[in-house]
Amino acid sequence: MEKKPVFFFLPVLVLFISISGICSARIVSNQTTDQDALFAFQTAIISDPHEILVKNWSSDASICNWIGVSCSHQRVTALNFSGFSFQGTVAPNLGNLTFLSSLDLWSNNFTGFIPQELSHLHRLQVINVGFNSFTGAIPSWFGTLTELEFIFMNNNKFSGSIPPSLGDCSKLRILNLAYNFLGGSIPQEIANLSSLETLDMKYNYQITGSIPYSIFNLSSIQKIDLTGNSLSGGLPKDMCNSIPRLRGLHLSLNLLSGEIPFNIYKCSELQDLSLSYNHFNGSIPSSIGRLANIKTLFLGVNSFQGAVPVELRNLSRLESLSIRGASLTGQIPSFIFNMSSLKQVDLSNNSLSGSLPVALYHNLPDLEQLFLETNQLTGQILDKIWDCKRLRVISLSNNKLSGHIPKHLGNLTELEYLFLDNNNFTSELPAELGNLNLVEINVHNNVLSGAIPFSIFNISTVTMLELSANHFSGQLPSNFGLSLPNLQRLYLSDNKLSGAIPSSITNASNLSILDMGSNSFTGPMPNFGNLRLLRTVLIGGNNLTGESPKQELTFLSSLTNCRYLQSVEVSLNQLNGVLPASIGNFSTSLQVFRAFGCGIRGSIPAEIGNLTNLRDLYLDSNELTGLIPGTLGKSKQLIRIYLEHNKLEGRIPSDLCQLSNLGDFYDLLGLNLSSNILSGFLPSEIGNLKVVRNLDLSWNQFSGNVPSAIGGALSLVSLSLAHNKFQ
Template sequence: MSSLELIDFSNNSLSGSLSLYHNLPNLEKLYLHSNMLTGKLVDKIWDFKRLWYLSLSNNKFIGEIPKSFRNLTMLNFLYLAHNNFTGELPSELGNLNLVNLTVSYNGLSGPIPFSIFNISTIEVLGLLYNNFSGQLPSTFGLSLPNLRELYLSFNKLSGVIPSSINNASSLTLITMVSNSFTGSIPNLGNLRLLKTLYLDMNDLTGEYPNKELGFLSSLTSCRNLQTIDLSLNQLNGLLPASIGNFSNSLWSFGAFRCGITGSIPVQIGNLTNLTDLYLDNNELIGFIPRTMGKLKGLARIYLCYNKLQGFIPGDLCLLSKLGELCLSHNNLQGPIPECFSELKSIQKLYLDSNKLEFDVPSNLQNLNDLIWLNLSTNNLSGSFPSGIEKFKVISELDLSFNSFSGDVPSDIGKAELLVYLSLAHNKFQGSVPQSIGNLKSLEFLDLSFNSFSGFIPKSLEGLTYLKHFNVSYNKLEGKIPTGGIFANFTAESFLKNDGLCGETRLKVPHCGKGVNVVSLMKYIVPSCVLVLVVVVVIFVLMRRQKRTKQLPNDEISLLNPWRGSSYMELVGATDDFSESNKVGSGGTSSVFVGTLSDGLTVAIKVFNLQSEKISRSFDSEVEVLRVVRHRNLVRVIGCCCNQDFKALVLEYMPNGSLDKWLHSNNHFLDLLQRLNIAIDIALALEYLHQGHTFPIVHCDLKSSNVLLDKDMIAHVGDFGIAKLLGEGEWMVHTRTLATIGYMAPEYGAQGIVSTSGDIYSFGITLLEICTRKKPTDERFGDEISLKSWVSFSLQENKISEVVDTNLLGREDQNFLAKEQCLSSTLCLAMECLATLPSDRISISEVLSKLEKIKTMFLAKNSKVAL
């Protein structure tokens, strides 16, 4: 068919290799895209002298792109995207008069040939989603007068963006996403036809730190500009007032996590056609401009994770098209505006982690299209938001960490699409509604730390998708359901509900037949309390008597539930405290592993009785451990004490200390394990600080005092200098000191003990978990500390330089999710490390933020996996 000019076999299911011969001298256009063709492109087949259009995209070709394409001297359009080509891009293509060259979505590597940037006829250059490396030539843009669309995203390009790009005046689209470009963004004001600018996910910086971002002012000359995305760079500058001069054509502005400082200019109200605004994860301060109420077309506002303050302006209620509003993790205060009920299009509303207060507006129930509502971690009060049954499409409802009270309405079961429901850490009471069993899509249910009473509804057995369930720290009673998903839940879901009974594995009493356990407890408990008070009084008197008389051979053990262990039993258990049984030692004690006479493997902490100080350390630890019991604290099994010997018998932790796992070359913790350990430590501190009449301050929290059991669950131990605080929130104590590097400034300088001191130590430990660097590392001294080292990296958006290199590699498929997670965790640590104790966040806030960091990481991870 020698006269054939066009072949179009595109959009079929053709397979096999490509076999074309030389007898098509008049072929001009060849369309084979969107098939399943395989194999390599053989050099000899490219002898079509008149071919000017070739499309082989969306196939499965492999190997290198043939250099013999240079023989197609008439070729103008070459489409090779979405294949499996490897190797370098042939420089010979630069000799053709190409109008469109698209090789995106392949495995090409090496530098982009310089000759490509000399194709004066080129209009579209598509190179994205490859592995191209190297830098763009400084003359880029000088020889490309016709270039309209430039696609360089998702490669490994580096260096600066040449200022000569400003000479490619025909450009309408630039996308350079996810490379390693550095330096400042050049003046692009000459690109008057520019519509789309994507520079996100690079290492670009502002012209001068903490100064106005001048390149934004130059972009106001681009009157056709529709969308800008600068996110995930290191701009570290101020938004200029000139952003109000952008053309009315601008509909999307993205600059999240760019280190942007200062306030949001009021001139932003001039961008009347803006629909998307992403300024989250920056350092913005000041108030939300009321002028934003003029942006009638806004559909998405993301200002979360900043330092904004003041009230939420009611002007936002004028945005009738608003579908997503994220203001979480700021310092906003006051009430939720009543007029929010007018946001009829709102689907996602995030107001969590602020200082909002008062009741939730009752007319919020008018938001019928609401899918996600997060009001957690505020100071909101009053009853459960009314009209929940009208939220028929709501998927996520988080009211946790507030002061809501009263009953949960029975009609909550009408919100049938709920997947996530958290009411934790409030003051709700009454029974758990049976209707929750109607929420068939529910995967997460947290009702912990409230005052719920009555039974756990049996209807919950029908929630087949439920993965997380927590009703701990309530007043629930009766038998724990056993059917359905309840077989998967552990004791941690039911902690501190004294009236519950059920299976032994849930660590609750066995349910007796025909006996109302709760009713029986009502009679037994008062008597037991009376007996316990008498026993405690006797014990205190005996202890005083012992201190007075100092009997030489008075060997004792503590009250139940601790078991008594004789000195000889401990000698036999440890082979006479042999070195082979020693697993650790410190300034006040040594720890041995041993097996008791009943076969139980334990850790035995033997105190070195060399001074009164060490003896007091033992007394302090006993005083604290007598009153604590928590999943994340080291469990005490018993003790042995006489004039010459003092020892605690502790639960054995086979995986050793967190210090060992962080600083030994033979051990490794992945990011999720480290997050879980941090959460375990925070749970232990929350219990110590808030789980008793008087707070307990650990005073010496550090990685070596965090032990890991066989399931890698963290347990905080070593309460040798812990303090039981009385009426006040802090006390002065100068006789004992915590570990250098971990202790809070006020403790080291003035001996002030407070729960805020533990928060500081936790912050240091959190930095150590992320960086794998001890605060006493040799690189730290008078001029720089672990805290200042990390703080500088956060300011410069260079956390990859401080985090453990084993956790974050650019080759990771989920690199961005890990980077975001680690950045958020380091920022949280810095909140714990405020110099003044009053400026540090509480342990409840710490725990809440850690849980959210973990949830976000898992969500992003799952998206990457998909």
């Protein structure tokens, strides 16, 4: 049989080949568009510290294989550059990635505005630009991106108002605008987001007005966080009628007022309720006791009246309770310490009295943090405290507790913070505390006595050791400082400690505050120069000596290594030396230098004028001679100058009268040069001391006339010119 020709198939074949070619060309064209957009994005990155793009983005490879890029059908659908540490701006060309559904730039250092070209991304479902440095307004064109489900713009520098057009993102589930600089009111249109589960606008500070009533009709809402704003008004009485899925309501740190609605119990899924730091009044509603799922309850710093409702004892899942600063009186409600699930209790800053409930020691096996400071509690801490084996924080400061500090605290192996200051504890500090990995210890202002246990100085984890204002005696261990690598703040002042200050203290290299004043330490003043992080040195009121073979106070020279130094107090010691010229090399951040009553000889170095931020200079009651250096006039921040009871001579430098801050409003004496041998005429510039309140030039040898310009010192409260040679 003869075969028929197949020519009639040729047109179909040609058409198929043509269509295939067109589609292939279109795919190549679309891929090129996407590639160009990505290269433009790369160009706008000015810093790629890990060289992620340089090493992984190449035109030789498909863009779908580039790091951070996801594709579907050869089109870019997702970009994920979270945590890449990029720095730069977002290229407008990203708006050409028309199939993009997810853009994740979280935790980089992008700056500038969100480009308007991104409004072309109509398939976009996720935009995450949190933890960057974006500025400008929240784009109003977000409302045109109707597929958006997740918006994360938190932790940036966005400003302006919240655009009402966000209410057009009908599929939105999470809206996070926290930690920005947004202001104005919350738009009513937010209530149109019927699928919204999380609304987070915390810590913008300038969001004002009332909370829109309609927000409480978002039936899908699970979390509302408006903490740290300036919202005012009250909460609707029926606020929980239409939000049955709400799990977290965070409204602390606002200006809200009125009563907490009784119907709050209808938010039956509520787990976290935070209303602290507002102006709520009335009583705490007993209906809160019906919130069976609640884990966190913060009601402190409001204006509630009445007692804590006993119904709270029904909150069997409660883990954190804070009713601090709520004017509570009477004894601590005992039922609180029968809530066995509690991990944190904060009843501080009230007027609670009586002793610690016995239930505290038996019924809180999971308790981690106990804050009862600033009340009027009395009695003792029972030894049974060690039953609370998970305690990490004990804060009982500012009460009237007495008795001994239980040695059984040493059995609380997880204890990190112990605050017992401003009470009436007696006896010795338990050596058993040295067994713990404590971070901070504060027993300031008690009646503790005896030697400080050496074990305390071997707690390698401790950052603050506050033992001042007690009756501790004895000497410091010779290896003091060798086992304190993390110590930052040391307070031993106002005790009865004696002996030398061990030179090994300089091994505590992280010290920033050293306060050992008002003890009975003897021996040479240590050189603290190795403590490079020192900000404050308070070591006055001891019996330390300072003279070196050259008569200079070399320990002061060593402090020039401390470039963060702000305050030095060495008064009332037996230094008996000369101020070194190197005092002018102190840190320029130095604000206070006190060395009165030390037997310091010689002249005041002219280099002291290099301390341009010095505010307080106390060199009174020494044996200083010579002239007052005119260079002090360069220290423009000086507020107080005490040079009385020395042997200074010559004239008052006219530059000293140009100190515009001298005698600022909170000082005791602005300028005291009394009881010296100063002479000559008073400079007419003395009238420039516009804010000086107290001026004492008595017991000198000034002569001539009192200048009329002194009337220009308009703030003068006290002026003493007695016992001079004025005409």
